[in-house]
Amino acid sequence: VIKKLKEDSNVYEKSLKNAKLFYSSILHDGFQILPLPSWDLVLEIMERYRLLPNDALIAATCKHYGIKKIATFDEDFRRVDFLQVVEL
Structure with a gap:
């Protein structure tokens, strides 16, 4: 899977777009992204x-x-x- 992400720019772009949409939607719904522990x-x-x-x-x-x-x-x-x- 990682190899395919690196080699196929369409797969990478689609994954990046989905990640951005997910991030935007959870923030829009009032969720918070918590800072990571040490x-x-x-x-x-x-x-x-x-x-x-x-x-x-x-x-x-x-x-x-x-x-x-x-x-x-x-x-x-x-x-x-x-x-x-x-x-x-």
Whole structure:
């Protein structure tokens, strides 16, 4: 997928356009984009819970903002002791 994005400018342009539309629509609907937590926290969570970077960023954001529950199908979050995975 990443290779196709890099090689096919139409795919890249469409993806960029969709990302911009999504960003604009969530801001228009009154949502906020929260600042990211510190990378030190992300790295600490990666190491402690053996998470990949994106998952660690999600977990760190939850910890930083006091979010205790997460709805996900990703079983890796069950290893994170400060998060409760909500069954879907």
